[in-house]
Amino acid sequence: MKIGVLALQGAFAEHCAMLQKLGADSREIRQRADLDDSFDGLILPGGESTVMGKLMKELDLLQPLNEQIERGIPVFGTCAGLLLLAKQIEGNEPTYLAKMDIEAKRNAYGRQLGSFIASAPFAGIGTIPMVFIRAPYISKVFGSAKALAEVDGKIVAAQQGHLLVTAFHPELTHDTRVHSYFLKMVQRAAKKDS
Amino acid sequence: MSNRYELNKNLAQMLKGGVIMDVTSPEQAEIAEQAGACAVMALERIPADIRAAGGVSRMSDPKMIRSIQKTVSIPVMAKVRIGHFVEAQILQAIDIDYIDESEVLSPADAVYHIDKTKFDVPFVCGARDLGEALRRIAEGASMIRTKGEAGTGDVIQAVQHMRKMNSQIRQIQNMREDELYEAAKQLEVPHDLIRSVHDNGRLPVVNFAAGGVATPADAALMMQLGAEGVFVGSGIFKSGNPAKRAAAIVKAVTNYNDPEMLAELSTDLGEAMVGINADEISVLMAERGK
Numbered sequence: 001m002k003i004g005v006l007a008l009q010g011a012f013a014e015h016c017a018m019l020q021k022l023g024a025d026s027r028e029i030r031q032r033a034d035l036d037d038s039f040d041g042l043i044l045p046g047g048e049s050t051v052m053g054k055l056m057k058e059l060d061l062l063q064p065l066n067e068q069i070e071r072g073i074p075v076f077g078t079c080a081g082l083l084l085l086a087k088q089i090e091g092n093e094p095t096y097l098a099k100m101d102i103e104a105k106r107n108a109y110g111r112q113l114g115s116f117i118a119s120a121p122f123a124g125i126g127t128i129p130m131v132f133i134r135a136p137y138i139s140k141v142f143g144s145a146k147a148l149a150e151v152d153g154k155i156v157a158a159q160q161g162h163l164l165v166t167a168f169h170p171e172l173t174h175d176t177r178v179h180s181y182f183l184k185m186v187q188r189a190a191k192k193d194s
Numbered sequence: 195m196s197n198r199y200e201l202n203k204n205l206a207q208m209l210k211g212g213v214i215m216d217v218t219s220p221e222q223a224e225i226a227e228q229a230g231a232c233a234v235m236a237l238e239r240i241p242a243d244i245r246a247a248g249g250v251s252r253m254s255d256p257k258m259i260r261s262i263q264k265t266v267s268i269p270v271m272a273k274v275r276i277g278h279f280v281e282a283q284i285l286q287a288i289d290i291d292y293i294d295e296s297e298v299l300s301p302a303d304a305v306y307h308i309d310k311t312k313f314d315v316p317f318v319c320g321a322r323d324l325g326e327a328l329r330r331i332a333e334g335a336s337m338i339r340t341k342g343e344a345g346t347g348d349v350i351q352a353v354q355h356m357r358k359m360n361s362q363i364r365q366i367q368n369m370r371e372d373e374l375y376e377a378a379k380q381l382e383v384p385h386d387l388i389r390s391v392h393d394n395g396r397l398p399v400v401n402f403a404a405g406g407v408a409t410p411a412d413a414a415l416m417m418q419l420g421a422e423g424v425f426v427g428s429g430i431f432k433s434g435n436p437a438k439r440a441a442a443i444v445k446a447v448t449n450y451n452d453p454e455m456l457a458e459l460s461t462d463l464g465e466a467m468v469g470i471n472a473d474e475i476s477v478l479m480a481e482r483g484k
Contacts, residue, residue, distance in 0.1 A: 008448050009211040009232055030449050046208050048232045048268050055230060055448060058441075079208075106267055112291040113314055115201045133204050134269065134291070172204050 001186060004029050004039040006065075008055040010047015010080060014171040018179045019043075032060045041074040041186035044081030046133065046169050049106075052080060053096040062097070069099050074162040074189050076182040082165040083136055090139055100163045101143030108137040108154070108167075118168075122157060123148040125177045130156065130168035137167050162189055202316030202336035205269070205292070206400035209233055209337075209423055213413070213444050214402070216240050216427040219258075220265040226430070229440035233269040233292070235425070236262045241298050241345030242428035242467065245477065250300045253281040256288050263289070271318070276483040277303025279312075286315045292337070293317045295330075297482035298344045298427075307483060310334030320404065322355045322480055324362035327397055328383035338397055340421075341480040342405015345428050347469025349406045349415065351480055356403055356419045367395045405480070408433070408467050410446030410459040417450035434464030 003019055005012045007028035016026040027037055042065070044052070056062045069075055077085045084096040088103040109115070109132060118130045130151065138155035141147055149157035149166075156167040157178075162185060170178035212232025217223040223234050238254045239247065253274050263270045269291035274281035276295055281302075285293050295308055297320050310317040311334035320341035321327035327338045340359070342352030366377055366388060374392055378385040390398045403416035404425035413424045424447055426440075433439045442459040449455045472478075 007211070009230075011207045011210060013210070014207065031452065031455070047210075048208070048212065050227060050268060051212055051230045051232050051444070054228075055445065058445070059448075111263075111289045112202070112205055112269065112316060113286075113289055115205065117197050117201065131201070131204060133201065133208055169204070172207070 001025065001041070001183065001190070002027060002037075002039045003041045003043055003186070004034075004037075005043045006045060006052065006056075006081075008059070009051045010045045011169070011171060012043075012045040012047075015043050015045050015078075018171045018176060022176055022179055022183060024183055029061070030059075032064070035061070035064050039073075040190055041076070041182065042068065044075065044077040044084050045171070046079035046081065049080040049083040049096065052084060056096065066097060069097060069163075072162050072189065074182065074185045075099075075164070077163075077165045078169055078171065079133065079135055079167060082138070082167055085163060085165055100158070100160050100165065101141060101145040102138045102158055102165070103140045103142075104136045105139045106136050107134055109135055118151045120149055120151045120156075122178065125181055128170070128175050128177055129173045130166075130170075131172045132156075132168050135167045138165075198314050199311075199334070199336060203399050205316055206318070206337035209269070210400055211448060212423050213440070213447050214271065214423070214425045215430055215440060216425075217262065218431070220261045222431055222436075223262045223266050225437050226440060227266045227268055229437055230444035231268060231440065232423070233271055234262065234266060235271045235273065235294065235427070237273055240428045240431060241479075242347070242432050243345075244298060245345040245475070252299060253278070253284065256284065259285075259290065260288060273299055274308070275299040275302040277301060277306050277308060279308045282308055282313060282317075286313055290315055295319050295335075297341055297479045301482045307333050318402075320480070320483075321359065323358045324366070324391070325381035325383055326484055327359060327401070328381065328387045328391070331387060331397070331399055332384050335399065337400050337402065339402040339404040339425055342403070342407070343472040343475070344405045344479050346406050346472050346475065347408040347429055347432070347467040348472040349408070349412045351472050352403050352405045352407060352416060353419065355405075355480075356416060356421060359397075359401070360420045363391055363396060366391045406472065407443075408469060409463075410442045410456060413443045414446045414450035414456055417447055423447065429467055432467035434466075439463050439466075
C-alpha cells in the first residue's frame with residue numbers, strides 16, 4: 001500500500017512516520033512529476049492552507065489531484081487538509097479542492113493561546129487524544145458528509161465516502177488508530193477496484 | 195513538560211517547509227501572505243534599516259502588530275529584546291502566536307535570557323551552535339533558528355551556524371553514553387538535552403535558518419544543509435520586486451532539491467537587496483546573547 005503525502009509545506013514528515021509505523025509506504029508530493037507514480041491513498045497534512053493552496057495551483061497540482069479525488073482515491077485531510085477539502089469556508093473565503101460537504105471555520109479557536117489537547121470519542125474507534133493547533137472546526141456538515149467526532153459541541157472529524165477529515169492532528173500523538181482507520185478505507189477502495 | 199510546551203513545539207512543526215517573512219505594515223503582511231509565507235514577523239524596521247539607523251531598537255508598537263494580526267490568517271510573530279521579559283508579557287497579552295527573543299533588537303540584559311518556561315506563548319530563539327541552541331531550549335524555547343547575520347543579505351554566517359550545529363549533533367550522536375556527561379559539561383547544557391540529541395540525532399525542537407537569506411538559491415542552500423524552514427528578513431522588502439522574490443523563495447523552499455526548478459525561480463527576479471558583507475560591518479548581532 002502506497003500513500004501519497006502532499007509535502008508542499010507543514011507537518012508532512014509526521015504523517016510519513018505514522019504510515020511507516022503502520023507498515024505502509026509513503027511518497028512525498030512536491031511537484032507535478034511526483035504524481036507520475038501511482039498511489040492508493042492521499043494525505044493532506046497540517047500546515048498553512050493558504051500556502052498549500054497557492055502552491056498546489058502554481059505547481060500545477062490542483063487539477064490532477066482534483067481528478068484523482070473525483071475518481072475516488074481515499075483522502076485524509078488534517079487541519080489545513082480539512083480546509084483544502086471543504087466545499088465552504090466560513091466568511092465566504094475562497095475554497096481549494098472543494099470536495100467535501102462541510103463548512104469549515106478557519107482559526108476557529110483563535111490564535112496559538114487557543115491551541116489545546118482534548119480527549120474525545122471518535123466513531124468506530126473509541127476515545128482518542130486530539131491535538132488542536134490554531135485549528136479549524138466544522139461548523140456544519142450537509143449532503144452525504146457525516147460527523148465522526150465532536151469536542152464541546154463542535155464537529156472536529158467527518159467522513160464522506162472516501163474522504164476523511166480531522167480538525168486535530170493524530171500524527172502528533174502516539175495513537176495510530178485514526179491512521180489505521182484511514183488505511184482500512186484505502187484497503188476497501190483497492191478491493192473494490194480489483 | 196506541560197501540554198502548553200508540547201503545543202508550542204507542535205505549532206513550529208506546522209511551520210516546517212515554509213518561509214517566515216519580516217513585514218513592517220499590514221500592506222506588506224498581505225503581500226507576504228499572498229506570496230505564500232507560512233507566518234509573518236511584525237516589526238517596525240527590518241534589520242537592514244535597524245543597522246542603518248543605529249541607536250536602540252525595541253519591541254514594536256502593539257498597535258502596529260494588532261493591525262497585522264487583523265490583516266492575515268497565518269500566524270503573526272514579533273520580536274522582543276534579549277532578556278526583556280516585560281516586552282514578552284506585553285506580546286503575550288496581545289495574543290501573539292510566537293515571540294522571537296532576538297539579537298536583532300538591542301539586548302536588554304547582558305547576562306540573562308528570558309525564562310520562557312513562565313510563558314504560555316511560544317518562543318523562537320537564535321543560536322550559532324549546539325550549545326546556544328540547547329541553552330535556549332532549556333530556558334523554554336520551542337523553536338530554534340540560526341542567528342546568521344541579520345540585515346546583511348550575506349548568507350555566510352547562517353551557513354556557518356547551521357553547519358556547526360549539525361556537525362555537533364552528529365558528533366553527539368556517535369558518542370558512547372558515558373561520554374555524554376562530559377559533552378554536557380563542555381557545551382554548558384543540561385545532560386537530558388544532550389541525551390535527547392544523542393538518541394534522536396536532531397534538536398528536540400524545529401530548527402529554521404535565518405540571518406542573511408536573500409535569494410531562492412540561499413533558501414535552498416539552507417534547506418539542503420538541513421534547515422527545516424527559512425526566515426527571510428530584509429531580503430524581500432529591500433529588493434526590487436518583493437512579491438515576486440517572496441513567491442520564488444517559497445517555492446525554492448518546497449522544491450529545494452530540484453536545480454531545474456531553482457534555475458527557473460532564480461530567473462528575472464529584479465534587483466536583490468544590495469547587501470553588505472558580514473565582515474565589513476561594525477555591529478555583529480550574532481554576538482549578542484550566548
